[in-house]
Structure formats: structure tokens, C-alpha cells
Amino acid sequence: MAEVDVAFIQEPVHRPNPSLRQEADGIPLIDLSAPDFDALISDIGHACRQWGFFQIINHGVPPERLQKLEAAARKFFHLSLDEKRKVSRGGLDKVMGYYNTEHTKNVRDWKEVFDYTVKEPTLAYASLDEDDDTVAYWENQWPENPPELREFCQEYATEMVALAMRLLELVAMSLGLPPGRFEDFFKDHTSMVRLNCYPSCPSPDLALGVGPHKDPGVLTILAQDDVGGLEVKRKSDGQWVGVKPVPNAYIINLGDILQVWTNDVYESVEHRVVVNSVKERYSVPFFLNPSHYTMVAPLEEMTDEPNPAKYAPYNWGKFQLTRKQSNFMKLQVENIQISHFKN
Numbered sequence: 422m423a424e425v426d427v428a429f430i431q432e433p434v435h436r437p438n439p440s441l442r443q444e445a446d447g448i449p450l451i452d453l454s455a456p457d458f459d460a461l462i463s464d465i466g467h468a469c470r471q472w473g474f475f476q477i478i479n480h481g482v483p484p485e486r487l488q489k490l491e492a493a494a495r496k497f498f499h500l501s502l503d504e505k506r507k508v509s510r511g512g513l514d515k516v517m518g519y520y521n522t523e524h525t526k527n528v529r530d531w532k533e534v535f536d537y538t539v540k541e542p543t544l545a546y547a548s549l550d551e552d553d554d555t556v557a558y559w560e561n562q563w564p565e566n567p568p569e570l571r572e573f574c575q576e577y578a579t580e581m582v583a584l585a586m587r588l589l590e591l592v593a594m595s596l597g598l599p600p601g602r603f604e605d606f607f608k609d610h611t612s613m614v615r616l617n618c619y620p621s622c623p624s625p626d627l628a629l630g631v632g633p634h635k636d637p638g639v640l641t642i643l644a645q646d647d648v649g650g651l652e653v654k655r656k657s658d659g660q661w662v663g664v665k666p667v668p669n670a671y672i673i674n675l676g677d678i679l680q681v682w683t684n685d686v687y688e689s690v691e692h693r694v695v696v697n698s699v700k701e702r703y704s705v706p707f708f709l710n711p712s713h714y715t716m717v718a719p720l721e722e723m724t725d726e727p728n729p730a731k732y733a734p735y736n737w738g739k740f741q742l743t744r745k746q747s748n749f750m751k752l753q754v755e756n757i758q759i760s761h762f763k764n
């Protein structure tokens with residue numbers, strides 16, 4: 422008999438095999454302070470094409486920002502469930518906050534989460550109805566305890582936005598585009614930060630911290646602690662490989678929107694999180710997302726007659742809201758994906 426609730430149990434094909442666990446040495450490690458700028462752009466282009474994932478060092482974010490945030494996150498997740506539920510997510514009017522019931526591909530994730538948006542408030546759609554463009558204001562829910570969490574979260578988010586916009590300039594240049602090519606998409610950006618706590622798990626062979634998925638936004642800047650558990654599906658052979666924790670490094674992965682913008686020249690890559698029976702693990706992803714009214718479509722510069730657009734335009738805000746609603750529950754149907762807009 423499994424020791425975890427049946428809702429957490431992955432289909433056999435998705436179960437991790439701890440004895441086969443590999444660590445990828447191939448994931449590129451990029452030094453953002455490297456003096457040769459052309460080489461930096463070329464390394465980024467290479468990493469985006471080959472992996473869709475890379476780690477960065479010398480990125481300029483002071484390490485204390487993350488240390489303070491992680492310490493406060495630890496205090497928060499160690500509060501009683503009743504206390505944490507005072508800032509619970511729920512429904513279209515409370516999109517941010519705490520929850521422990523997320524499902525990826527209809528299987529419950531072994532994790533607890535606290536979400537907050539960078540912009541306060543964040544402009545979004547009020548309804549899932551395609552024809553209704555009424556605006557909603559997403560508000561963050563800050564817990565009373567620990568009192569420092571709010572300030573540390575906000576400080577951290579500011580750093581992440583600056584770093585993400587710098588990375589996006591490098592990504593644009595790696596595609597031969599002007600550095601500011603993507604800037605206009607972020608005027609009212611809907612970016613968010615997630616504090617993830619993965620408790621130790623009695624059946625790490627049956628459950629996953631996060632099931633296999635691709636990030637729907639533009640790009641993700643992930644901080645992981647020294648426990649490890651993030652795995653990437655290697656593009657060359659489809660093998661799951663672990664991303665080794667590197668002190669003070671951030672992991673960057675491309676999201677679905679960059680895949681669509683580049684018309685599949687760059688691809689967002691599937692990843693998942695394995696848990697372990699001994700240690701709890703913390704991670705902090707920052708998701709860079711465009712303004713809610715953005716119509717996502719392949720860039721003109723990335724398409725021409727022999728190479729037409731591979732995706733029909735879709736509305737980011739509606740897509741995001743649909744995802745947010747459906748990740749709450751076990752659905753009868755597959756969650757919305759960019760493949761649904763493939764021409």
C-alpha cells in the first residue's frame with residue numbers, strides 16, 4: 422500500500438526512478454559578466470537552441486536578497502495550516518496567495534505554494550469569456566506572519582524584473598533582433614513569483630513535486646536551494662536529467678511564449694520536480710509574463726513565405742486565467758496548451 426493519498430500517485434510512465442537518476446553536466450553555465458559580449462550572445466543562442474535551459478552566474482543580484490526571502494518563506498510554510506489558509510487562493514477574486522492543492526496534468530503535486538504578482542495590483546481579465554474584456558485587479562494577499570515576508574518578496578521581485586528584462590535583451594540579440602524588440606509587451610506585465618516548499622515525501626517513487634510541464638510565460642528565473650530535484654527532459658534524447666544546484670546561480674528556462682514568438686526556433690522545454698523522503702526543498706521561480714491584453718503570435722521577423730507562422734494568435738490574459746482556474750481541480754479534459762493554437 423502506498424503511504425501517500427491516491428491523488429498524488431503518478432501514472433507508471435511518469436514515476437521517477439531514483440536508481441536511474443542522472444545529473445546533467447551538459448546544461449550550459451553562462452557567466453553574465455563575461456567581457457566578450459559577442460561570445461556571450463552566441464553562448465545564449467546556443468543554450469536556447471540546444472537546451473531551452475541554462476544557468477547563469479555573476480548576474481548582479483545580491484545573494485542576501487534570496488537568503489532573506491528563503492528564510493522568511495521557511496517561517497511562513499512552517500506555520501499551521503489554519504494560519505496559512507488565512508491567505509488562501511480561491512476563485513477568480515483571490516488568484517494569488519497560499520495553496521497546497523495544485524494539479525499538473527490532473528495529478529496532485531507534492532508541494533505547498535505562495536504566489537504573488539510583481540505589480541500591485543496586476544491588471545487582468547475578469548472573466549474567461551473570450552468576448553468580455555472587463556478588467557480585474559489582482560491583489561496580493563500578504564500574511565501577518567512573518568511580518569518581513571511582504572517587504573522581502575517585493576524587493577526580490579524588483580530584482581527579478583530587472584534581470585529578466587536584461588536576459589530578454591540578450592535573447593533578442595541572439596536571434597538577430599534589436600535588444601528592445603520585446604519591451605512593448607510588458608507595459609502592464611502580469612509577472613509573478615512563487616515560493617515553493619516541497620515537504621519530504623514518504624513515497625518519492627510514486628509522487629512528484631511538480632509533474633511534467635512547460636512554463637506558459639516568456640521565461641522563468643528559478644532559484645533552487647542545495648537539495649536538488651529539478652529535472653529537465655533533455656532535447657537530444659528525451660531523458661530526464663537533474664539540474665545540479667550551483668551556489669548563487671539562477672536557472673533560466675524559456676517559456677511557451679518565446680516558443681511561439683520565435684516560431685519554434687527556440688522551444689520551451691518540459692521539466693518536473695522529484696521529491697525525496699528525507700529533506701524538504703525550497704525553490705523560488707519568477708515567471709516573466711506579458712500584459713494581459715497581449716495577442717501572442719509568431720513575430721513578423723521570424724516568419725516569411727517558405728516559413729509561415731506555425732501558431733494562430735491567442736490572447737495571453739485569457740490563456741493565463743484558464744490555466745489558473747483549471748490547475749485547481751482535477752479536470753476531465755486536458756489543460757489548455759499552446760499546441761491548441763498550432764496551425
Ligand SMILES: O=C(O)CCC(=O)C(=O)O
Pocket residue numbers: 615617631636643645650651692693694704705706
Ligand atoms: O521547483 C522547481 O525547481 C521548479 C518549479 C517549476 O517548474 C514551476 O513552478 O513551474
Ligand SMILES: [Fe+2]
Pocket residue numbers: 634635636692
Ligand atoms: Fe516550471
